[in-house]
Amino acid sequence: MLKPQSLTARVLLVSTIWAVAALVVIGVVISTLYRQGSERGFQDLLRAQLYNVINSVVVNDKSVLAGSPQLGDLRFSQPQTGWYWIVEPIGEFDTPTLMSTSLGNGKLPIPSVDEVPFDIRYERFYTTTDSFGNSVEVAETEVVLDIQGHTARFRVAGNRDVLESDINDFNRNLYLALSIFGFGGLGMNALAILFGLRPLDQARRSLEKIRAGESERLDGDFPREIQPLASEVNALIESNRRIIERARMQVGNLAHSLKTPIAVLINEARVLEAPHGDLVRNQADAMQMQVQSYLNRARIAAQRESVLARTEVEPALERLVRVMRRLHPDKNFEFSVSAPGLMLAMEQQDVEETIGNLLDNAARYAGAQVHIIAQPAPENVHGSDPGRRHWVTIDVEDDGPGLEPEQIAIAIKRGKRLDESKPGTGLGLSIVKEIAGEYHGKLGLSRAEIGGLRAQLILPGVS
Structure with missing residues (x-):
């Protein structure tokens, strides 16, 4: 599993996930509670209308259902609205069924008592679909109307679209409010985290200054959690x-x-x-x-592991070339540094000793030209990179006779000299190789573009 490497990104990610999850749960819980409350309120409304109908209907002296309920809602008198009341005789009570004008010739499918039984209050509520396609909630009960035992089943139906519309409006407003609050909260949370982690960023910049050789201490006014x-x-x-x-x-x-x-x-x-x-x-x-x-x-x-060992390449090369021009006035020395401010993570005397040995060796064997090129190394230039990510290559080339591949292996052995006519002990290239190796660097020899030998140093740089 990939993990963010930035502490700030990690804290922001965890806090954002928690905040979003909390807001989603809060939204779902509030929406569910509101739906449950709205459905109970809708059923209470239907129950109230149901008992209004019960109180408005009687059995007259001809043993016929009579009455005209006035429920105070025009939807019960407008056709196909999904709001109906029905009074249906049951048993041996032979009388026409009473119903609201809103139902007209429509029908209201009724589930059996086995499917939806009555509760302890002898009421039952169920959802069905009328013949006009409206989803309706029905409240139903049975009432004995007189001492003769005439019984009727009373039903009041309400259009659930009204309930769902109210719930949907509430949910939209709820999610809009939570979204505004959530984005605002996430923004404030991000600002708080960034502000709280600023001392760590300050410590990082101070460490970078130490690594770059610009400072020798971790300076700053740190909070008590970071000061130790x-x-x-x-x-x-x-x-x-x-x-x-x-x-x-x-x-x-x-x-x-x-x-x-x-x-x-x-x-x-x-x-x-x-x-x-x-x-x-x-x-x-x-x-x-x-x-x-x-x-x-x-x-x-x-x-070598000290963060204080820093040497700028260009001034060091200028000093070495100045000395070499005095020692070898018959040779032309040219140098270039491709990146301004290029730094080596080495002591100055080690830089001058390694490059100075290579320059002296090149000057002794060169015909007339010695070139020095310093530049940041390409990625993966160090095949066994021991954790460093920044390297610098320094190429020293001459236009001398150069070396054959079989001679290169001999040249870097301690005390070996291929040309006894030239002064020296044969330790120069060996010393360069050892110093470079102590810094985990490398020395390589190959044919130069100008015809002679190219000695390439791969040395640790400063990021």
């Missing part, structure tokens, strides 16, 4: 900051403590005779690079 959460988030951010600073300090101390012994080894290796001096110097250089690499990995592991 804001305080805990701020405490978590502060604790995270202290952990990062402590890790950086320890990494710096370790680097400082190792730098001097390694430097001594390198200096001592210079006075040793070849080939032993060269061997020691090369191993010390490699050790220095490896120590720096592992120190970088430890530092990145300490801060």
